[in-house]
Amino acid sequence: MKNMLNCYYHMLQIKAEITENTELFAQTYYQLSLKVGEISRLAKPGQFVHLRVNQKTVPLLRRPFSIHSVGEKNLQILYKVIGKGTEILAQRKKGEFLDMIGPSGNGYKLPDGKVKVVLVAGGIGVASLYFLAEELTRRSLPFVVLIGGKSREDILCRDKFKKLNVDVMVSTEDGTSGRKGLVTDLLQELLPTPHSQLPIVVYACGPTEMFKETARIARKYAVPCYLSLEKIIACGVGACQGCVINTKDGYQRVCKDGPVFDSEQIIW
Amino acid sequence: MKNINLKVNLAGISLKNPLILESGCFGYGEEYQDLININELGAVVTKTITLKPKVGNPPPRLAETASGLLNSIGLANVGIELFLKEKLPYLKKFSTPIIVSIAGETTEEYLQLIQRLNEEQIAGIELNISCPNVGKKLTVAQDEDKTFGLVKAAKKQTEVPLLVKLSPNVTDITRIAKSAERAGADILSLVNTFSAMSIDVETKSPKLGGILGGLSGPAIKPIALRMLWQVRKTTSLPIIGMGGITDSRDALEFIIAGANAIGLGTAIFINPQAYQGIIKGLKDYLSRKRIDDINKVVASLNEK
Ligand SMILES: Cc1cc2nc3c(=O)[nH]c(=O)nc-3n(C[C@H](O)[C@H](O)[C@H](O)COP(=O)(O)OP(=O)(O)OC[C@H]3O[C@@H](n4cnc5c(N)ncnc54)[C@H](O)[C@@H]3O)c2cc1C
Ligand SMILES: Cc1cc2nc3c(=O)[nH]c(=O)nc-3n(C[C@H](O)[C@H](O)[C@H](O)COP(=O)(O)O)c2cc1C
Numbered sequence: 001m002k003n004m005l006n007c008y009y010h011m012l013q014i015k016a017e018i019t020e021n022t023e024l025f026a027q028t029y030y031q032l033s034l035k036v037g038e039i040s041r042l043a044k045p046g047q048f049v050h051l052r053v054n055q056k057t058v059p060l061l062r063r064p065f066s067i068h069s070v071g072e073k074n075l076q077i078l079y080k081v082i083g084k085g086t087e088i089l090a091q092r093k094k095g096e097f098l099d100m101i102g103p104s105g106n107g108y109k110l111p112d113g114k115v116k117v118v119l120v121a122g123g124i125g126v127a128s129l130y131f132l133a134e135e136l137t138r139r140s141l142p143f144v145v146l147i148g149g150k151s152r153e154d155i156l157c158r159d160k161f162k163k164l165n166v167d168v169m170v171s172t173e174d175g176t177s178g179r180k181g182l183v184t185d186l187l188q189e190l191l192p193t194p195h196s197q198l199p200i201v202v203y204a205c206g207p208t209e210m211f212k213e214t215a216r217i218a219r220k221y222a223v224p225c226y227l228s229l230e231k232i233i234a235c236g237v238g239a240c241q242g243c244v245i246n247t248k249d250g251y252q253r254v255c256k257d258g259p260v261f262d263s264e265q266i267i268w
Numbered sequence: 269m270k271n272i273n274l275k276v277n278l279a280g281i282s283l284k285n286p287l288i289l290e291s292g293c294f295g296y297g298e299e300y301q302d303l304i305n306i307n308e309l310g311a312v313v314t315k316t317i318t319l320k321p322k323v324g325n326p327p328p329r330l331a332e333t334a335s336g337l338l339n340s341i342g343l344a345n346v347g348i349e350l351f352l353k354e355k356l357p358y359l360k361k362f363s364t365p366i367i368v369s370i371a372g373e374t375t376e377e378y379l380q381l382i383q384r385l386n387e388e389q390i391a392g393i394e395l396n397i398s399c400p401n402v403g404k405k406l407t408v409a410q411d412e413d414k415t416f417g418l419v420k421a422a423k424k425q426t427e428v429p430l431l432v433k434l435s436p437n438v439t440d441i442t443r444i445a446k447s448a449e450r451a452g453a454d455i456l457s458l459v460n461t462f463s464a465m466s467i468d469v470e471t472k473s474p475k476l477g478g479i480l481g482g483l484s485g486p487a488i489k490p491i492a493l494r495m496l497w498q499v500r501k502t503t504s505l506p507i508i509g510m511g512g513i514t515d516s517r518d519a520l521e522f523i524i525a526g527a528n529a530i531g532l533g534t535a536i537f538i539n540p541q542a543y544q545g546i547i548k549g550l551k552d553y554l555s556r557k558r559i560d561d562i563n564k565v566v567a568s569l570n571e572k
Contacts, residue, residue, distance in 0.1 A: 009302045013541055052538070057335040057486040057514065060538060099539065101303065232330045234337060235537045237303070239295030239315075241344040242330040251323055251344065256299070 011104055011237070012039055015097040019074065021090070025153045029124070030090055031068070033076050034098065040070040042103050045110075045132035046228055046260045049077065049102030050236040053092070059085040064233050064255070066128030066205070067103060078127040078156065104236050105259045108132050108203055108226055110139070116198040117143035120187055120214055122206020123150070126157045128228050129205055137164050142196065144169065148183025148210070152176040184213040191221040202226070215263035225263040229254050269555040274547070274562050276310065276529055278506040279429040279454035281365050281391045283310030285550070286529040286562060287519075287543050290457075290510055291316055291369040291396065291433070292341065293533040296355035303540040306362040308547070310529060313457075314351070314359070316369040316396040319377050321347035331466045331475035335512075336487030337534050338466055340478035343371060348384050356388060365391030367431060375421050382425045392428050395419065398435030398460035409435035409444055409460075416447040423452035431508070433457040434499075436488075441495045442502040449503050457508040457531065458499060459492050485534040486512040493525055500526025500567055514542060516549020526567040 016034035024031055039049070050062040063085045065077040081090050092098065108128075111117065117136055119129045126147055136143050144167040149155045151174050161168045169186050170178025179186065183206070191200065202225040204214045211227050218225030231243040231254040238256030245252060246267040252258065274285040289304070291313040297306060306312060324344025331338040346355065348370075359366045368390050372378040378395065385393055397408035397418060408414045415432075423430055432448040434441060436459040445456055461482025466475040492511025499507060509527025513519050514535040522530050535542045550562060559565060 011302045013303050013539075059332060060335055060337055060485055060534070061332050062538065101540070232328065232332070234330050234339070234534075235293070235295075235299070237295075237299045237540075239299040240293060240339070240537065241295075241324055241341050242339060244324070244327050244329065244344075246327070251327070 009038075010042065011102055013099070013101045014039065016100045018092055018094050018096050018098060020094060021092055023090075024078075024156065027081060027090070028153070029078065029080055029156060031076055031078050032089070033074055034100065035073060036075050036100065036102075037073050039100075039102050040073050040075050043067050043070050043075060044103065044107035045135045046108035046128055047103040047105045048128075048259060049075070049100050050104055050233070051089070052099040053085045053088040055099070059088070061232075061234055062101065062236060063089070064104070064236060066228065067131055068127045069131050069134060078124065080124040101236060105255060106257065108228070108260050110135065111141065111201050114198055115141065115201045116196040117141055118187065118190065118200060118202045119143060119145045120183055120202060120204035120206070120210070121145065121147045122183055122204075122210040123148075123154050124156070125205035125207075125210075125228075127205070129203060130157050130160060132203060133161060133164055133166070142198070144190070146171070146183050146186045146190070148172065148186070148206070150174065182210070182213070184210060184217060187214060187217050191217060191223065199223070204228070211263075212268055215266065215268075218263055226260050227263050227266070228260045229258055269558060269560065272551050272554045272560055274550060276563060278508070278528060281311065281367075281429055283365065283529060285310045285547055286523070287546060288313060288508055288529055288531045289536060289543070290531040290533040291394065293536045296351070296358065298355070298358045300536075300540060304536075304543070306359070306364050309364050309543060311365040311367055311391065312359065313367045313369050313394055313531070314355070315345050316343050316371045317345050317348050317351045317381065318343060318371055319348055319380055321345065321350065326477035328475065328477050331481070333464075333466055333483065334487060336483050336485040337537075338464055338476060338481040338483050339461070340476040340481035342478065348381055352384065352388065356390075360389065367392040367394050369394040369396045369433070371396040375418050378418060378422055379425055382422060386425070386427050390428060392431055392455070393426055394431035394433055394457060395422055396433050396460070398433050407435055407437075409433070410438050412443050412447040415444050416451045419448050419451035419453050429454040431455040431457050433460055435460050436492065436495055436511070437463045442498050445499045445503055449505055453505065455506045455508065456499065456503065457510070459488075459495055459511050462488055462491070484512070486514060488512045489518060493521055496522055496527055497525040497569070514538065516546045516553065519546050519550065520553060520565070523562070523565050524567070524569050526569070528563075528566055
């Protein structure tokens, strides 16, 4: 499909029908499936969709969510209820429609040659990394998955990743699942002894402190590291300059230049 | 009803309908290329351009409030040279009038910007004298004499219609509007954002890096509307009304209160296609009221 300047579309605004909005864990984590037509074909791992949770002025702004997986004319997102927008989203029912813009943002820069990939997920950060894992599988690139969370309930998608036939390592802060500690502790142990001759690339998504620690460790072992950042976003298309972060190239927009950034570029 | 006229004329700028995409909310246009057909709009106003590129304010730059958006962008823009070379050519592909918004630190800077723009085919120049997000000084639009001086100097140099964008952060907006009119403004745009703030109580820190920001969106609509109505009573200049408009009812309120055209800002973020619904809503209203021309609705408030 082409736009008014006879260029192919990169993103669309549509009314997406909800086909599923299931609770994964008691009123906290949900999986939402939407009928999205052509957007599923355009979507790349690391990109997000920008949703209006209702048609009211509270909340005013759209909410960004990473694309978790795509199917034929549908896509899934995985979300955590943390405030008014996500609370409303959790109430939306199958058969209803959500106003959606997407796919948005740059997405993960996929490795060029043969490499071994390490995915580092903190909490709901697994959402976008699963889509990336599917793509890596398609390209037959080897990878391992490190998932961390506060407690057992915060470890999502473990089984889904296992179905891709890869190593999945888990850590929880309270020790209720996997190793007791932080997911970056797992990374710190893995990088010196990766059991692989291939060069390593790290992709991570999670909370701010995890990003900083992941970036520090990646630098220590001189491996490339890409982080998918979160900021409050208004326009979602790069117009308003609202969601900027500070980088070595100056302020960059999370919604357009990101959300994925080379960790070496970021000034924390 | 057939043959409903939505065309409006603002000081010689002819618009196919009264909808204008406002400064700072539409970037340089190309960001929205897949979502908005510029040719369907009355006019578009660019992000405010300065002489030198500006990186803008430290993040965080956004905070959401009840039906409102607080921003502290700080006029981040590419500067006039890059704008003319890389941004304006895109906008010129469309038949829609392009209004370029400019801001300077001094009168001299405004005049230099105008001189560079005089070489270009654009429909109008808007003086942004009202951005609340730069420095701690008062803005020009908060002072009658400064407004008069700047607008007068700018008018002398400008070869296209001159728009002046007013600030709501004043005790009496009609006095500033009159100053701008006396100094030769061709069109008034009102309003810019309201100076405001928001606090994260957990960390006891301001939600914006710049502490203060500008409030926009539905939260400001009734105040913006009041200001528009007051200014309409004091001037016969064409007015572009804005502040919290999201649908055709909002747009009609501003038009009835006296706006010749209306601006969409924050609404673009929420729904880039909002303009389509508003155009349809205006047509439906006119048809239902058996009015053949939108201009007949302007300043039609029943005041008993
Ligand atoms: C590119 C991108 C991808 C994302 N992907 C996912 C995802 O896949 N799954 C998921 O659950 N969440 C994701 N998020 C975060 C999600 O957008 C926010 O959790 C959501 O917008 C919160 O809305 P709310 O109204 O429930 O919270 P609010 O009531 O608005 O806020 C609650 C708290 O969360 C903070 N907050 C609000 N919005 C954001 C934001 N955009 N980023 C960071 N903090 C925020 C607020 O400052 C406040 O402290 C993503 C964010 C970005 C920028
Ligand atoms: C993120 C953002 C950036 C803005 N940048 C500018 C700007 O550069 N120049 C300007 O004159 N107005 C700017 N404005 C103000 C808008 O053009 C408009 O006057 C104001 O937001 C009120 O309208 P609204 O409620 O429809 O958004 C900005 C507003 C927002 C929300």
